[in-house]
Amino acid sequence: MTTQTKVKRGSEQSSDLEQKVQKLRELYADAPEIGKAALENVIRALQSAAPAKGPEARSGSAGRIGRRQGKVSELTVLVPLAPGGARRLRGFLEALHGSIGNELVDMVGTVHDMRFVFLDNDTKLLFCTAYDGDWDVYIEDFATKIPDILDLQFGDTEGWPGVRSPKVKDHIASHQITAAFWYVANPGLTVVETKRLERIGKATEEFLDKIS
Amino acid sequence: MTTAVDLHDVQAIVLRPRPEPYFGTHLFLHIDDARGGRELLRRLAPHVASAADWENAGDDQIAVAISYPGLVALGVPEDSLRSFPEAFRVGMAARAEKLRDYGANDPKNWEPPFGSGQIHIQVSIVSDAEDKWRSAMETAQRQVQGLSGVTVLLSQDFGAQPGSLNSLGYKDGIGQPAIEGSGVEPLPGQGQPINAGEFILGYPGEAGVPLAMPQPDVLGRNGTYVGLRKYQSRVGAFNRFLKENGQTLEDRELLAAKLVGRWRSGAPLTLVPAKDDPALGEDPRRNNDFTYASDPQGKQVPLGCHMRRMNPRDTKMAVLTDVNVHRIIRRSTTYGAPYDPNAISEQDDERARGIYFLCISAKVMNTLEFLQQAWINDGGFMNLADERDPLVGLQEEGSTFSIPKKQVRRRIHGIETFNVLRGGEYLFMPSLSALKWLADGTGRHG
Numbered sequence: 001m002t003t004q005t006k007v008k009r010g011s012e013q014s015s016d017l018e019q020k021v022q023k024l025r026e027l028y029a030d031a032p033e034i035g036k037a038a039l040e041n042v043i044r045a046l047q048s049a050a051p052a053k054g055p056e057a058r059s060g061s062a063g064r065i066g067r068r069q070g071k072v073s074e075l076t077v078l079v080p081l082a083p084g085g086a087r088r089l090r091g092f093l094e095a096l097h098g099s100i101g102n103e104l105v106d107m108v109g110t111v112h113d114m115r116f117v118f119l120d121n122d123t124k125l126l127f128c129t130a131y132d133g134d135w136d137v138y139i140e141d142f143a144t145k146i147p148d149i150l151d152l153q154f155g156d157t158e159g160w161p162g163v164r165s166p167k168v169k170d171h172i173a174s175h176q177i178t179a180a181f182w183y184v185a186n187p188g189l190t191v192v193e194t195k196r197l198e199r200i201g202k203a204t205e206e207f208l209d210k211i212s
Numbered sequence: 213m214t215t216a217v218d219l220h221d222v223q224a225i226v227l228r229p230r231p232e233p234y235f236g237t238h239l240f241l242h243i244d245d246a247r248g249g250r251e252l253l254r255r256l257a258p259h260v261a262s263a264a265d266w267e268n269a270g271d272d273q274i275a276v277a278i279s280y281p282g283l284v285a286l287g288v289p290e291d292s293l294r295s296f297p298e299a300f301r302v303g304m305a306a307r308a309e310k311l312r313d314y315g316a317n318d319p320k321n322w323e324p325p326f327g328s329g330q331i332h333i334q335v336s337i338v339s340d341a342e343d344k345w346r347s348a349m350e351t352a353q354r355q356v357q358g359l360s361g362v363t364v365l366l367s368q369d370f371g372a373q374p375g376s377l378n379s380l381g382y383k384d385g386i387g388q389p390a391i392e393g394s395g396v397e398p399l400p401g402q403g404q405p406i407n408a409g410e411f412i413l414g415y416p417g418e419a420g421v422p423l424a425m426p427q428p429d430v431l432g433r434n435g436t437y438v439g440l441r442k443y444q445s446r447v448g449a450f451n452r453f454l455k456e457n458g459q460t461l462e463d464r465e466l467l468a469a470k471l472v473g474r475w476r477s478g479a480p481l482t483l484v485p486a487k488d489d490p491a492l493g494e495d496p497r498r499n500n501d502f503t504y505a506s507d508p509q510g511k512q513v514p515l516g517c518h519m520r521r522m523n524p525r526d527t528k529m530a531v532l533t534d535v536n537v538h539r540i541i542r543r544s545t546t547y548g549a550p551y552d553p554n555a556i557s558e559q560d561d562e563r564a565r566g567i568y569f570l571c572i573s574a575k576v577m578n579t580l581e582f583l584q585q586a587w588i589n590d591g592g593f594m595n596l597a598d599e600r601d602p603l604v605g606l607q608e609e610g611s612t613f614s615i616p617k618k619q620v621r622r623r624i625h626g627i628e629t630f631n632v633l634r635g636g637e638y639l640f641m642p643s644l645s646a647l648k649w650l651a652d653g654t655g656r657h658g
Contacts, residue, residue: 109531109593132592134310137582140537143419166424192530192592 017046062135065176070187072112075135077127078119079175085156086122092152104149109192110138116153125157132190136169143168215415217263217393217408221434221643224261225275226412226572227394230385230543231340235371237349238545238568240325241333241362243285246653248361249332250286254651255355256335262644263394272339272348276647277438277639279303282332286650288431295427296640299577300437303329304636310581312589317606317633325365326442326635333362334440334639336570338545345371370568372546379445379565380603380630381468381551383478383493387500387523389539401501403525406536412436413574418537423574426640431650434643437576439540441569442635443604447551448560450630455556457624470615471602473519474499480519485512510616515594518603521587524594531586531593538582541572566631577638604631 021043028039062073081089093116096102105111112130119126142150143163150163157175161167189197219227243249253276261273278286280301283293299307305319305327313319319327337352339345356362378384390398392405393415409417413425414433425432458464465488469475475484477493482502484492493499503526507513513520520527524535548565555563573579586592589606591599600606602613607629615622642650 107532109529133585134581137585138532140419140578140582141532141534144534144537145532147419164419164421166421190592192595193597195530196595196597 021046062133064136065173065178066135067179067182068134069182069184071132071190072130072184072187073133073135074179074182075127075129075131076177076179077125077172077175078177079125079127079154079157081118081123081125082156082158086118086125089116089125089153089156090118104146108138108142108146110190112191127154130184132192135172139163139169215393215408217391217395217412217415218434218643219264219395220262221645222263222412222436223275223641223644224263224265224273225336225338225543225570226436226541226641227263227391227396228261228273229388230338230545232376232385233371233373234338234340234376234545235342235345236336236338236369236545237345237352238366238368238370239333239335239337239352239356239364240331240366240368241335241356242325242330242365243282243332243362245361246285246287248359249282250651250653252333252355252359252362253286253647255359256352257644257647257651259351259355260644260647272337272344272351274348274352275336275338275641277334277336277641278650279329279331279333279637279639281329283640283650285332287653288650292427292431295425295432297424297575297577299581300638300640303327304439304638307577307581311584311636312606313584313633313636315606315608316629319636322633322635323442326637330365331637334438334637336545368547368568370545370547373550377476377551378544378546379443379548379551379567380447380450381553382472382474382476384544384546385542386474386478386496387519388541389536391541399500400497401503404536406539409574410537410539411541411573417574418534431642431646433646435646436572436574436641438639438641439571439573439576439580440635440637440639441567441571441633443566443569443631444562444564444634445551445566446561446628446630446632447555447563447565448557449628451553451556451560453627453630456626467615470514471517471613473513473517481512482507511618514613514615516591516596516599516602516614518601521594521601522583527594529593530595533593538579538587539573540576540579540583543570543572544568545570566634572641602627602630605629606633 024039024043028036031039060068062068062075066073066075105114110132112132114129115127117126118124147163151160154160159171161171241252256274256276259274260276280296280303283296299310304311305322308314308319325331335352337345337348339348356364372378376383388402389411390402390405391408391411393408398405407416407418409415409422413435414422417423426435454464454467458467465476469481469488474480475488475493477488477490478499479489479493480499480502482504504513504520505526508528510520515527523539524533545568546566547568549563552560571580588601588604591597596614599612599614607627610625611627613624613627615624
C-alpha cells in the first residue's frame with residue numbers, strides 16, 4: 001500500500017524506479033546470498049539518490065547493428081579462423097604493432113581503440129572496437145584507401161569476401177554481436193574532436209604562460 | 213583501363229549537363245493498375261533521351277525514374293524486387309534516422325505526396341528554351357492523356373530565371389564529377405575521371421569491382437539511382453542573416469560568398485578572393501579550375517562552406533576519406549518565385565520557392581546517408597566540431613559558422629536552416645532497355 005501512495009504522489013520517474021526495483025527483486029529471488037544483499041544495498045542507494053537527469057547523449061543503434069552512445073559506437077565480432085589463420089594474423093599484428101599499423105589507424109581518424117583476441121585454441125577471433133558514427137559509413141573509403149590492411153586483418157577469418165566485395169557489409173553484420181550494455185564516458189567526443197581539444201588545451205596553456 | 217559506357221542505353225539526364233537557361237516540369241505519377249503503368253512506360257520509352265547524342269545537348273530531355281512501390285505496382289517479379297538494396301526498398305522517409313532528417317526536416321513535416329509511398333513514377337522534362345519545353349510537355353502529356361490506370365499526383369514547373377540563379381540567388385550546378393568512359397573531355401579542375409561504376413550500374417567502381425546490381429542484368433545494367441530532395445528556401449531568414457552579419461552590401465556579398473565558396477556569379481573565392489568576377493563565373497573552362505593547395509586553412513574558401521564540404525578536393529581531412537567515392541551527379545532544379553534580395557520577413561520564408569535537388573549515383577542511398585551524416589550535419593572531418601553545412605545543413609539552436617581569417621577566425625553565431633526539406637524520394641532510373649523490359653512486363657509472373 002505504501003508503494004501505491006508513493007506512486008500517486010511521486011513523479012513518473014519514481015514509479016519507473018519502483019517498477020525496476022520490483023523487477024530486479026524478482027530476478028534476484030534465486031540469486032546467491034551475496035548477490036541478494038548487494039542488490040538491496042544498491043536499491044537503497046538508488047532510492048535515496050536525486051532523480052536522474054535525462055540522458056544527454058542520444059543512445060541507440062550504430063547503424064544496422066551494434067550500440068551507440070552519443071557519437072561513439074561499439075562493434076564486436078566473433079568469427080571462426082581459417083586453419084593457420086591465428087598464427088599469420090598474430091605475426092602480422094606483431095610486425096605492425098607500434099609502427100605503421102598504429103599510424104594507419106591514426107589516419108583513419110574515427111577509431112578509438114581496437115582489440116584482437118584469439119579464442120578456443122586459436123580457432124576463433126574476437127574483434128572489438130569503439131569508433132565514431134555508424135559503422136558502415138566509411139567502409140567504401142576503407143575499400144579504396146586501405147584495402148590491403150583490412151584484407152590482411154580479416155583475410156584469415158572464415159568466409160571473408162574481401163573488403164572490395166559488395167558483400168562485405170553483410171558479411172561483417174552476420175558475425176557481429178550487439179553488446180548488451182555500452183558505456184561511454186565522453187559520448188560527445190569523437191577521436192577528431194578529442195585531438196582538437198588536446199591541441200587547444202596545449203595552446204591555451206602556452207598562451208597563459210606567455211601573458212602571466 | 214577505360215571501360216566505355218554504353219551511352220545509347222543510359223538516360224541523358226545522368227551524363228548530360230542541365231541546359232542553361234532551363235525550363236522544365238517534374239511530373240509525379242501513381243500507377244493504379246499494372247497494365248496502365250506498363251502502357252505509360254511503353255509510350256514514354258521512345259521519347260526518353262539517351263546520353264549518346266552530345267551534339268543534342270540542350271534539346272528537350274525526358275527522363276523517367278521509378279520508386280520501389282512503383283516497381284511493385286508494375287508487377288516486377290518478386291526475386292527482382294528483392295535484388296534492390298534495403299534503403300531503396302523502404303524509401304527515403306523510412307531512412308530519416310540515417311539521413312539525419314530530424315526536426316524541421318522530419319518526414320512528418322513533408323508536403324504530400326512525398327514520403328507517402330504514393331509516388332511511383334517521376335517524369336522530368338527539361339529544355340533550354342520555353343517553347344521547346346512546352347512542346348516536350350505536350351509530348352509527355354499526350355502519353356498520359358486518355359490512359360487509364362495512371363494518375364498525376366503533382367505537376368511542378370521549374371526553371372531559374374533570370375540569369376539561371378537558384379532560389380538563394382546563386383548560379384549553381386558548377387563542378388560536376390568527371391566520369392570515365394562517358395565520352396566527354398573533363399573540364400579544367402574536374403580532376404581525374406572517376407570510374408563509371410560509381411554512377412552507372414554494371415561498370416567497375418573505384419574499388420575496381422562493379423557494385424551490386426538489381427537483377428536480371430537487363431533491368432540493372434546502365435541504370436542508376438536518383439535521390440530527390442525537395443527544399444523550401446527560407447529566403448527571409450537567409451537575407452536577415454546576411455543583414456545582421458554584414459554592415460555594407462560588399463560585406464554581405466562577401467559573407468554570402470563565404471557560405472558557398474563561390475560568389476553569386478559562380479566565380480570561386482580561390483581564384484577571386486576579394487571581388488566577384490561575373491565573366492569568370494560564367495566560364496566553365498575557368499570557374500572550376502583550382503585546388504586548395506594554397507589555401508589549406510580555408511582563409512579564402514572556408515573549410516566549412518558548402519562547396520568545400522561537398523567536394524573537399526585536396527583538402528587534408530581529419531578522417532581517412534576517399535573523395536571520389538562520395539561524389540554525386542547533381543541536377544538542381546529551382547522552382548517558385550525568383551530570389552529577392554529585399555525579402556526579409558518571416559512570410560518570405562514560406563513563399564513557395566526552392567529547389568528540387570536530384571542527385572544521381574549508382575549507390576545514391578549510401579552516398580546521401582554518408583553526406584548527410586558526415587559532410588553536411590557534422591564538422592568533424594574538417595575539424596569544425598559540430599558545425600554544419602550552411603546551405604543544406606539542419607542547424608540547431610546556437611549553431612555557428614566559422615570563417616578563417618588572417619589573425620583570429622570569425623565565428624558567426626545563430627546561423628539558421630536556410631533550406632528546409634519538404635519532401636524526398638529514392639528512385640531507380642532504368643536504362644532505355646530496362647524501360648522496355650519493364651513496359652513489356654517480361655519475367656512477370658502469370
